[in-house]
Amino acid sequence: MRQGSRKKNKLQPGLESKIAGRTVHAINRSHIVLFVIDAEKGISLQDKKIGGLIQKAFRPCIIVLNKIDLLENSFDRRNWGKESRLLIQRELPFLSYAPVVALSAEKKWNYQSLFTAILLVDQERKKCIPTHEVAEFFQRTLHQFPPQPIQGKRLKIYYATQLKDKDSSKAPPCPTFVLFVNNLTLLKAAYKKFLEGKLRQTFSFTGCPILWKWKKAQGKKPLLIQK
Structure with missing residues (x-):
């Protein structure tokens, strides 16, 4: 070529x-x-x-x-x-x-x-991963490959799910995951890229970009993924 x-x-x-x-x-x-x-x-x-x-x-x-x-x-x-x-x-x-x-x-x-x-x-x-499988994936991945601490603090992911919308006109254009964390400033681009690679190894999503929506956990902490 x-x-x-x-x-x-x-x-x-x-x-x-x-x-x-x-x-x-x-x-x-x-x-x-x-x-x-x-x-x-x-x-x-x-x-x-x-x-x-x-x-x-x-x-x-x-x-x-x-x-x-x-x-x-x-x-x-x-x-x-x-x-x-x-x-x-x-x-x-x-x-x-x-x-x-x-x-x-x-x-x-x-x-x-x-x-x-x-x-x-x-x-x-169109693939939708059940929330319990998403949680199991992050529990396993974060246990095996925890993020590096920054100034003595470590990123924690409390809850993760794939965004779904029954109304197809409002559905996201690609697989979209929403994650609630303890501190957004501890989230680094290299670790996000690493997590996406591991996610693709597990769930594939051939031909699809992956959209991440990272949010700070507010008020009462959701179901804990990472201790």
Whole structure:
């Protein structure tokens, strides 16, 4: 796959912002975004900007590498899945949760893999983990890998649950977890990233970003997860 930025197209003043606005609108209306990338040209700066918009919108995503037939003589098909995932991890690390499907729209190659990926991600985005399983996950994880104390104080998670809404129009766009803690200032980005990795190892959520809502426990402490 060739790398490098595409040549900039000369657009009329204001046209680029209109296109960006339509892209954002389309992303925000989507249950699952099919992010199509030209496999021959590689991942451009514009692709990275669109990937950032998908991340910001917290939308489930499948990355589609189109025109793969133009590269059939330049890669080993047995390693293509691994190579494509490494490419995404390197160029679009914020979308590393998204499955990658290589296909040819012109020659109709590998469409079945795309349909399979869509069904899987749709199932994953609707997955609801019972609260007792969420609690057990955090109890086990925090016991095995407790957060480092900061100035003698340690982060404690009192209660955790997956946000659910029976009204589908109000449901969050991706798996969303609400956690009540003792002190928000003890919550560090590195530990949040670590917890998300462990959560994915346990519950998968293929193709879905995970939205965290961290809150300070007020008044009477909820059910204690971490002593």
